Amino acid sequence: MTQPASPATPDASPDAAALEALHAALPGRVSTDPELLRERSLDRSGQRVPGLPTAVILAASVEDVQAACRVAHAHGVPLVTRGAGTGLAGGALAGTGELVLDLSGLTEVLEINAANRLAVVQAGVINAELNARLAEHGLWWAPDPASKAISTVGGNIAMNAGGLLCAKYGVTREAVLGLKVVLADGSVIETGHRTVKGVTGYDVTALMIGSEGTLGVIVEATLKLLTAVTGPTPTLGAAFGSLEEAARAVADVSEAGLVPAAMELLDRPSLDALAAHTGTDAAPGAQAYLLVQTDGVAGAPELEAIAAILSRHGAACSVAADQDEAHKLFALRRELFPSLEGLGGTLLVEDVAVPKDRLAEAFAGIREIEARFGLSIPTAAHAGDGNLHPTFVVPGDEVPEVVWEAASELFALGLALGGTLSGEHGIGLLKRRWLRDELGETQHELQRGIKALFDPRGILNPGKVF
Amino acid sequence: MTQPASPATPDASPDAAALEALHAALPGRVSTDPELLRERSLDRSGQRVPGLPTAVILAASVEDVQAACRVAHAHGVPLVTRGAGTGLAGGALAGTGELVLDLSGLTEVLEINAANRLAVVQAGVINAELNARLAEHGLWWAPDPASKAISTVGGNIAMNAGGLLCAKYGVTREAVLGLKVVLADGSVIETGHRTVKGVTGYDVTALMIGSEGTLGVIVEATLKLLTAVTGPTPTLGAAFGSLEEAARAVADVSEAGLVPAAMELLDRPSLDALAAHTGTDAAPGAQAYLLVQTDGVAGAPELEAIAAILSRHGAACSVAADQDEAHKLFALRRELFPSLEGLGGTLLVEDVAVPKDRLAEAFAGIREIEARFGLSIPTAAHAGDGNLHPTFVVPGDEVPEVVWEAASELFALGLALGGTLSGEHGIGLLKRRWLRDELGETQHELQRGIKALFDPRGILNPGKVF
Numbered sequence: 067m068t069q070p071a072s073p074a075t076p077d078a079s080p081d082a083a084a085l086e087a088l089h090a091a092l093p094g095r096v097s098t099d100p101e102l103l104r105e106r107s108l109d110r111s112g113q114r115v116p117g118l119p120t121a122v123i124l125a126a127s128v129e130d131v132q133a134a135c136r137v138a139h140a141h142g143v144p145l146v147t148r149g150a151g152t153g154l155a156g157g158a159l160a161g162t163g164e165l166v167l168d169l170s171g172l173t174e175v176l177e178i179n180a181a182n183r184l185a186v187v188q189a190g191v192i193n194a195e196l197n198a199r200l201a202e203h204g205l206w207w208a209p210d211p212a213s214k215a216i217s218t219v220g221g222n223i224a225m226n227a228g229g230l231l232c233a234k235y236g237v238t239r240e241a242v243l244g245l246k247v248v249l250a251d252g253s254v255i256e257t258g259h260r261t262v263k264g265v266t267g268y269d270v271t272a273l274m275i276g277s278e279g280t281l282g283v284i285v286e287a288t289l290k291l292l293t294a295v296t297g298p299t300p301t302l303g304a305a306f307g308s309l310e311e312a313a314r315a316v317a318d319v320s321e322a323g324l325v326p327a328a329m330e331l332l333d334r335p336s337l338d339a340l341a342a343h344t345g346t347d348a349a350p351g352a353q354a355y356l357l358v359q360t361d362g363v364a365g366a367p368e369l370e371a372i373a374a375i376l377s378r379h380g381a382a383c384s385v386a387a388d389q390d391e392a393h394k395l396f397a398l399r400r401e402l403f404p405s406l407e408g409l410g411g412t413l414l415v416e417d418v419a420v421p422k423d424r425l426a427e428a429f430a431g432i433r434e435i436e437a438r439f440g441l442s443i444p445t446a447a448h449a450g451d452g453n454l455h456p457t458f459v460v461p462g463d464e465v466p467e468v469v470w471e472a473a474s475e476l477f478a479l480g481l482a483l484g485g486t487l488s489g490e491h492g493i494g495l496l497k498r499r500w501l502r503d504e505l506g507e508t509q510h511e512l513q514r515g516i517k518a519l520f521d522p523r524g525i526l527n528p529g530k531v532f
Numbered sequence: 533m534t535q536p537a538s539p540a541t542p543d544a545s546p547d548a549a550a551l552e553a554l555h556a557a558l559p560g561r562v563s564t565d566p567e568l569l570r571e572r573s574l575d576r577s578g579q580r581v582p583g584l585p586t587a588v589i590l591a592a593s594v595e596d597v598q599a600a601c602r603v604a605h606a607h608g609v610p611l612v613t614r615g616a617g618t619g620l621a622g623g624a625l626a627g628t629g630e631l632v633l634d635l636s637g638l639t640e641v642l643e644i645n646a647a648n649r650l651a652v653v654q655a656g657v658i659n660a661e662l663n664a665r666l667a668e669h670g671l672w673w674a675p676d677p678a679s680k681a682i683s684t685v686g687g688n689i690a691m692n693a694g695g696l697l698c699a700k701y702g703v704t705r706e707a708v709l710g711l712k713v714v715l716a717d718g719s720v721i722e723t724g725h726r727t728v729k730g731v732t733g734y735d736v737t738a739l740m741i742g743s744e745g746t747l748g749v750i751v752e753a754t755l756k757l758l759t760a761v762t763g764p765t766p767t768l769g770a771a772f773g774s775l776e777e778a779a780r781a782v783a784d785v786s787e788a789g790l791v792p793a794a795m796e797l798l799d800r801p802s803l804d805a806l807a808a809h810t811g812t813d814a815a816p817g818a819q820a821y822l823l824v825q826t827d828g829v830a831g832a833p834e835l836e837a838i839a840a841i842l843s844r845h846g847a848a849c850s851v852a853a854d855q856d857e858a859h860k861l862f863a864l865r866r867e868l869f870p871s872l873e874g875l876g877g878t879l880l881v882e883d884v885a886v887p888k889d890r891l892a893e894a895f896a897g898i899r900e901i902e903a904r905f906g907l908s909i910p911t912a913a914h915a916g917d918g919n920l921h922p923t924f925v926v927p928g929d930e931v932p933e934v935v936w937e938a939a940s941e942l943f944a945l946g947l948a949l950g951g952t953l954s955g956e957h958g959i960g961l962l963k964r965r966w967l968r969d970e971l972g973e974t975q976h977e978l979q980r981g982i983k984a985l986f987d988p989r990g991i992l993n994p995g996k997v998f
Contacts, residue, residue: 181787181889182918204789226731237729239738240706255975261885262917263703263955265692265742266963266970267979267997272705272738276731293789321647323670323759364829419727423647451728452648489729497732504732509721513733515985520978531733 081120081163084141088121088165091133097122106166109151109158110213111496112412112463117162119146126171128248128285134167135283136252138525145525147279149190149221152213154415155494157225157278157530169220172285178203183291184243184260189220189284206294208235211490212403220284226276228490230328230399233450235292237490239275246286247274250521260288273516278492279527281520299327300369301359301392304381305352309333309433312354313426315379316449319358319372320422326372326450330357330399333429335444336406340398343405348398356381356449357395402446406457414458414465414496416473418480419489422452431479432456439472453489454480474500493531501531547586547629550607554587554631557599563588572632575617575624576679577962578878579931583628585612592637594714594751600633601749602718604991611991613745615656615687618679620881621960623691623744623996635686638751644669649757650709650726655686655750672760674701677956678869686750692742694956696794696865699916701758703956705741712752713740716987726754739982744958745993747986765793766835767825767858770847771818775799775899778820779892781845782915785824785838786888792838792916793831796823796865799895801910802872806864809871814864822847822915823861868912872923880924880931880962882939884946885955888918897945898922905938919955920946940966959997967997 088096097103103118120143123134138145146160147167160166172188175196179185180203187196193207193214200206209222210229217227223245227238244258247270258264258271274281306312312331319329332340332348332355341347349355356376360368373383386392406413420428425447432454436443445456456476458469477487477500487497487504502510514532518524554562563569569584586609589600604611612626613633626632638654641662645651646669653662659673659680666672675688676695683693689711693704710724713736724730724737740747772778778797785795798806798814798821807813815821822842826834839849852858872879886894891913898920902909911922922942924935943953943966953963953970968976980998984990 179887179889180789181783182887183786184887226735228729228731232728236706239735240702249974249978253974255972255978257975259885259952260887260950261919261952261955262698263694263885263914263919264952265694265956265958266953267959267967267976268743268747268982269692269705269735269738269741270975270979272735275735277734281734293791317647320649323646325759362830419725419729421645421648421650421726423645448729453727453729484726486725486727486730487732489727490731492731493733501733506721508715508719509723509736510733512715512721512986513736516734516982519981519985 084137084143085121087137091137092130095124095130106168107160109153111154111156113156115159115161119160119164119166122166122168124168124171131248131283131285132252135248138165139251139523142523144528146527147283149218150216152217155492156496157492157494159495185289187219188286191219193217193219193222201294204294205291207289208241208292209238223275223284223287224279225492230448234325234327241290242287243290244288245271245274245284247282248285249282250526278531280517280531295361299359299361299392300365301386301395302373302383303395304356304376304383305349306354306381309354309429310426311379312356313429315376316425317423318375324368324372326358327361328359329450331447331449333445335442336402336446339405339444343408357399409459411459411461412463416456416476417488417491418485419453420480420483420485424483427483435472435475441472495530498531550603550609551587553603557603558596561590561596572634573626575619577620577622579622581625581627585626585630585632588632588634590634590637597714597749597751598718601714604631605717605989608989610994612993613749615684616682618683621958622962623958623960625961651755653685654752657685659683659685659688667760670760671757673755674707674758675704689741689750689753690745691958696914700791700793707756708753709756710754711737711740711750713748714751715748716992744997746983746997761827765825765827765858766831767852767861768839768849769861770822770842770849771815772820772847775820775895776892777845778822779895781842782891783889784841790834790838792824793827794825795916797913797915799911801908802868802912805871805910809874823865875925877927878929882922882942883954883957884951885919886946886949886951890949893949894920901938901941907938961996964997
């Protein structure tokens with residue numbers, strides 16, 4: 067197996083030389099303003115790395131990105147690419163000796179093509195802004211991360227973003243036809259196709275999706291669009307006496323072949339945090355609260371069939387009377403993160419995913435870890451796809467070792483249940499110490515070989531993922 | 533960029549030594565029967581390579597595959613993996629000095645899991661047989677290549693198989709969650725997840741899908757299942773006065789946001805071949821015939837809306853009165869390949885795909901190539917996803933150079949229209965000389981680097997794809 071190159075190790079004064087070269091190649095696009103350096107060195111992980119980056123490159127074109135890569139490659143200086151910096155796994159954190167390549171200025175929507183159900187956009191376009199434009203054409207790009215109002219299409223792709231709608235509408239990987247990528251040395255490749263089908267060589271498009279800035283810089287994407295879903299979205303809230311019973315109900319819904327647009331599960335600690343934040347307990351006395359939304363022409367009978375299954379599991383179901391009430395129910399779910407932030411301190415939002423028929427065991431395991439480590443771990447789940455977000459709420463701004471130990475147990479639990487370390491947030495900086503456990507030694511080495519092939523000098527987001 | 537290793541070059545008598553080692557490692561599973569060698573050296577491309585392979589390994593377990601890879605790797609002997617040998621691009625052709633690794637004996641369905649909408653199967657399971665078993669559970673694996681009655685799941689995955697239903701239900705890539713792969717040196721990796729979501733490291737699953745036996749041997753797959761579609765499938769046949777008008781109608785259907793389950797287009801030469809074979813002309817006097825099928829709860833109004841669009845383009849639409857008639861209409865489409873075979877000689881079935889709004893230009897270009905080269909190129913299309921199958925019917929069993937020249941023009945046409953060399957058949961042996969035109973030099977080299985990383989001795993299906 068090919069050994070990956072070591073991450074670039076700074077020699078005498080690479081920073082100064084690189085900076086000079088950058089200023090020459092990208093006049094007016096390179097900032098060393100300390101305030102900007104600080105701001106663009108962070109993401110939403112609540113973590114940081116030591117020091118400040120050398121400079122921020124405010125790219126406004128593909129050529130800018132090429133120039134930045136050429137300089138970084140020539141000088142062996144690490145390059146951390148970022149979109150809006152909304153990542154939760156530390157993938158866009160940057161520190162001493164690193165350059166930040168900011169793509170938020172690449173905001174052009176180059177094409178919206180209804181006949182081919184595709185759009186071509188630059189990486190820095192905001193997900194929600196794109197979707198607002200697509201809606202005018204009756205079109206929709208399905209990836210729906212919680213961050214969609216502020217996160218970029220390029221960031222969504224680099225992370226293979228998920229969200230609430232994946233069981234029915236797929237993850238980002240299913241919504242990308244092709245990419246324009248600037249490689250580490252500044253050269254450009256175009257991957258994939260403008261067609262639904264295409265099998266010419268290896269699927270480098272998929273390889274780039276979820277690669278977290280370590281293989282190349284995604285500057286442009288050809289997106290696969292769906293017809294916008296219109297009409298009512300029948301919605302219910304179901305209160306359960308036990309979390310495990312709610313989890314079993316979710317598995318039964320799936321087994322019955324029913325695929326709601328979204329199915330969100332909140333545990334008691336999450337409901338408590340929401341109550342403290344909003345003043346209202348959504349499901350007083352319940353141990354779990356399940357929100358279900360359907361859509362499309364069969365939405366109403368589907369919701370009815372789902373309600374029947376939930377009721378058999380002892381749930382008290384309350385169907386939203388109208389779209390306004392439906393909207394309010396899901397708006398509550400979106401308040402969870404702010405509610406947990408309202409508890410004070412630092413949040414470590416975990417992201418394991420398990421097969422749906424193991425959800426009950428996952429929740430039981432989380433309760434056991436809570437008890438063993440003396441921690442509270444409020445947990446919400448995109449239950450429709452088995453993706454759990456157990457969240458550690460840590461006083462202060464440092465994550466103590468006991469929390470990492472508990473997180474480690476959590477990952478082991480997810481893997482033991484046939485699941486994965488990360489459903490949608492990625493590995494970034496925070497989970498790399500567990501990656502080998504999931505991939506196995508042979509595949510881990512192979513993946514490092516892929517990294518070395520694409521980035522022989524190790525300048526692209528070094529220290530992340532691996 | 534890392535240079536790929538050269539394909540293994542046989543030394544003194546590698547065949548004899550390898551054969552001895554194979555017999556020792558796999559007693560009773562290695563055949564040198566000339567009849568079997570001949571049969572298992574071919575696929576459905578109508579092509580062959582010189583000589584016969586050294587042996588056929590009739591693998592019956594993952595361990596058998598590992599043993600075969602270890603021997604081939606140690607001795608530097610090429611290994612051509614095959615399922616049912618139904619490929620159309622020559623990807624499974626084997627000749628002098630090569631070993632055939634036959635996976636058709638890996639036929640276990642290891643798990644069918646309704647709650648998680650997944651199945652775990654060995655590579656040699658036949659697509660249609662799997663789907664018959666899944667249907668008992670109300671489940672469905674969507675990949676639907678024309679060969680489904682005889683092709684294997686492993687082969688479908690290795691080729692990223694398509695078929696008639698891809699615009700609505702996706703290609704094979706969208707229907708695979710994870711893989712067990714034996715690497716060139718006999719080691720095993722498990723890629724992907726049992727969950728809908730998962731972003732841990734690079735998407736090696738997608739990298740393997742469509743890799744045509746050049747990166748590893750897919751021995752087991754975790755498949756993503758859908759709920760079986762039941763109920764009526766409203767169907768129509770539409771006769772058009774011109775092929776270009778039919779193509780424009782297809783683009784308008786797509787632009788209107790209507791996604792039929794299948795939409796198949798036949799040109800006049802295809803209709804003529806069908807008439808000669810079946811005794812009935814499906815659309816007398818028409819220049820093009822479009823078959824459309826919808827499904828699901830909204831199937832009937834969708835077909836009505838589609839019929840209205842087709843009629844606006846001058847089509848004479850005839851809606852099937854019942855399911856029996858619907859079935860007969862699509863059964864006709866499935867007779868096309870036998871009908872073309874019935875014309876005698878060799879078929880070279882091409883496979884370009886273009887964006888749907890360029891279909892009319894694609895057909896016009898094919899007519900122009902026909903005229904320029906003095907050839908007849910009957911063309912059918914999976915019109916719903918822009919995938920055309922222009923077919924050269926060649927007298928005798930050698931493809932003359934003029935046909936390759938015409939094919940070359942056809943590929944250039946597809947690329948010029950923003951399309952791809954191959955929608956679903958793959959590159960194999962037949963299209964590798966054009967691959968670089970589509971990928972570009974930089975990406976072509978990068979892909980060869982991936983090949984070299986996974987298969988440093990170049991033993992896995994050498995000479996195919998690249």
